[in-house]
Amino acid sequence: SQQGEEDPQALSIQEGENATMNCSYKTSINNLQWYRQNSGRGLVHLILIRSNEREKHSGRLRVTLDTSKKSSSLLITASRAADTASYFCATALTQGGSEKLVFGKGTKLTVNP
């Protein structure tokens, strides 16, 4: 079963606008990661935030993590048409040394030129 949910399920914006996606999860985590998936292709790692971090930046990406609310957000600033993709959060769990990543259902982002 999936760990949690991304919100919204779909987002359509104009080029140059900011896009914000949210992720909620259910159990204790070591870290939370965001991945991008272009249509029908594999996943590309974007950014990782550890459970003891609250905010992290990478280029046009900003990630926040609130462990008390079990939620994270991904902000893409100054969006481009090339940012059109599905975005997934994935959690690395603390339990029993498991290696698996648990993914949400994703947010489908469309950036219109």
Add this chain to the structure above:
Amino acid sequence: DTGVSQDPRHKITKRGQNVTFRCDPISEHNRLYWYRQTLGQGPEFLTYFQNEAQLEKSRLLSDRFSAERPKGSFSTLEIQRTEQGDSAMYLCASRPQGAKVNEQFFGPGTRLTVL
């Protein structure tokens, strides 16, 4: 190209047939993962290898599924007696030994269609 590679990229088969997929991880990545992704969903974990040892298996991996990594390099995922519900994208990922965090590098996937 030094990324994770998967073969074939697409597979169409009839119900009841057996299929086998191959994954070649990034060189010197000793950890290898298989995930399954159905339409509109995120990837779901199937199994994990450290070198040749299969250390973790999901309950999703029914007895019709078997994965191997005999020499600790490439891996194969076999599905026997395929069912229409097996139609999905099968993703392989790898990561290096000694990495401090569980960041996984994904291949392009094999899309399976069972008719």
